[in-house]
Amino acid sequence: MARMKFLCDAERCIECNACVTACKNEHEVPWGINRRRVVTINDGLPGERSVTMACMHCTDAPCMAVCPVECIYTTDDGVVLHSKDQCIGCGYCFYACPFGAPQYPRLGNFGSRGKMDKCTFCAGGPEPDGSKEEYEKYGANRLAEGKLPLCAEMCATKSLLAGDGEVIEQIFRDRVEQRGYSSGAWGWQTAYGEDVTS
Amino acid sequence: MSSLAAGIRNVAGACVLAGLTALSTPGSAQEQTQQPAETTIINPTAQGVTQQQLLQQEPRITGRITIPDSRAAVLIQPAGREWRAFHEVALRWIAAIAILGMLVILVAFYLTRGMVRLESGRSGRTIVRFNAFERFVHWMTATCFIILGLSGLNITFGKKLLMPLMSPDAFATFSDWAKHAHNYLSFPFTIGVVLIFLMWLGGNIPNRRDVEWLKRGGGIVGHDHPPADRFNAGQKAVYWIVVLGGAAVAISGYVLIFPFYGTGIGDMHTAHIVHSVIAVLFFAVMLAHIYIGTIGMEGAFEAMGSGTVDENWAREHHSVWLEKELREGKADGPRGPEPFSTPAE
Secondary structure, X not given: OOOEEXXXXXXXXXXXXXXXXXXXXXXXXXXXXXXXXXXXXXXXXXXXXXXXXXXXXXXXXXXXXXXXXOOEEEOOOOOEEXXXXXXXXXXXXXXXXXXXXXXXXXXOOOXXXXXXXXXXXXXXXXXXXXXXXXXXXXXOEOHHHOOOOHHHHHOOOOOEEEEXXXXXXXHHHHHHHHHOOOOOEOOHHHXXXXXXXX | OHHHHHHHHHHHHHHHHHHHHHHHOHHHHHHHHHOOHHHHOOOOOOOOOOHHHHHHHOOOEEOEEOOOOHHHHEEEOOHHHHHHHHHHHHHHHHHHHHHHHHHHHHHHHHHHHOOEOXXXXXXXXXXXXXXXXXXXXXXXXXXXXXXXXXXXXXXXHHHHHOHHHOOHHXXXXXXXXXXXXXXXXHHHHHHHHHHHHHHHOHHHOOOHHHHHHHHOOEOOEOOOOOOOOOOOHHHHHHHHHHXXXXXXXXXXXXXXXXXXXXXOHHHHHHHHHHHHHHHHHHHHHHHHHHHHHOOOXXXXXXXXXXXXXXXXXXXXXXXXXXXXXXXOOOOOOOOOOOHHHOOOO
């Protein structure tokens, strides 16, 4: 089994937001929820970099550790998924997440945030693969069809890589070697406890 | 023609720029002017910002975002890991030590001291201690407190203690109800704390009698009965713990109930730590309050139960208060210096 990871090469990101759009469209994500977003650091200044970020599917995921009802789990592929049936919308995963990945349909309303929603690495949820219920709650299950996340597939500059951690790490390492500079694999140290060694 | 104009413009621009540079940095003017202006543009291969560098400067990396949700501009916040360690490790220890420690102390105390008895027995005459409104406020706050406390503990300990006893779905349903109860009962609880603060403030200002009461062990340690007004030093302590602790959990709780209303993720971490630590200590103190109000002391529960206490109970525990009440003629029954000395006819 491959250990699935995301990698954002900020040297290539042109902030086109195609990944955001692809994600929203593929999973019919409701208005107000963004499973993926593009953040621009030092906007308009020398050294500006854009980074696309979603759930990084962490090793030893903090959201999973703090969930009071244990509705978050890791698949054999290392993808962090959750059960919306069990989620109580307490918001703890959002407090713990280093990447701001968990999203809620509502804010406040006396804490009734609604069921948490986040990036599934296009791998659906606990329902049977490809079922109607799974699609309605979590969106498409591309992984079950042998496809990788659509955000990375759509990325025109291949800034965003998704797939087997070792493979995408090697691609990134080769790029860094070739061009001779890098601002790092954003979030890797925080998500996986190890940085890309180049 | 136009290319010539552009060329002149470029040369003129370069000269002006070189001149300005020379004026601003006279020391290195020679060096600067050797560089043509065109090559001072940003080098595309230059090292940009790196996440290590940013994380060393700030606790979280924040940028600009084009979607309307401005909260999503926080890119990486490793502090979530520290909050996780607090929630999963530190808080469990604090809560377990505070609550189990208090239970151990109470059991040990009950086994050694036993129930604090009415030493002079019951007089048969009662006196009103808490009116209906005071009792309503007390029990409203108390009921909310217990549900809030247990539903809060469920968030911290439920998955370890309760979840193994039932199916994950049943536990999720229960926790969902508990969460809603926790959120909505915070309102009557807060109203209760405010009313408690206002209606009992008069009797809870610490004074010199409290020092005397504490020095004599308050009648808890030993069998002394130091004089006390309507509230003794121990009750005043409980009052101020309820008022100040209640205010702290209410404020920090509302910060959490209304996420992002003037707060960021770091503020919510702080609010949660304040809320949970004060809440578990509050809960532990209230166990002692429940103990002394029920099995810990004979005649104490009826003060909040029926609202009246036996005069002898009042004399032993609140002598100053009783005398004031008797002077104002608030006690019932026949009155006299020695009511039982009159021979029956």
